[in-house]
Amino acid sequence: RKEVEQDPGPFNVPEGATVAFNCTYSNSASQSFFWYRQDCRKEPKLLMSVYSSGNEDGRFTAQLNRASQYISLLIRDSKLSDSATYLCVVTSPSGGSYIPTFGRGTSLIVHP
């Protein structure tokens, strides 16, 4: 079983729609969680961190469910510019430090 799993999509939604992605992780000792955004083979960039209490940044809401071992990303009022691949990152303890593991990404296409 892969450590971090995401539905690759693509999720094809109209402008203005609400869309949600999940990401499951297998290591119960995982400590921190992130969502990155990657545009068409460019470098990934941090979208938001995911806190235990959940967090919101404008149209984006991230949540963590430790009991079921998944994180989610909700995008409200989708814009054309939201079209990208969204990467889930889970950081787990390893040899005294913390190593990030990336999911394979979920592709989002927002159409007019």
Place this chain on the structure above:
Amino acid sequence: EAQVTQNPRYLITVTGKKLTVTCSQNMNHEYMSWYRQDPGLGLRQIYYSMNVEVTDKGDVPEGYKVSRKEKRNFPLILESPSPNQTSLYFCASAKGAGMTYEQYFGPGTRLTVT
């Protein structure tokens, strides 16, 4: 400007010809890492470094070498490239290897081995 730079951005080479991809960061970050990204496989870590002279294998280290002689530089070395190393490579750095540190990525190096 805070950034991670990689060179070259594009490289076409032949099997067996040694090559080095450079990576440099100007943020005084302790943690640096190399990833390769292939269609359907996502980002896979090749090697990482917690600090100068400290390097460790990631998920796919075979066929690669790294060194960390200075804090700012983390070159990736392919001693004898093969076609299965054709990929998009990203270097990344972070303030540390702690739980909450954001990784900053370089622009990527697209490598083709024929």
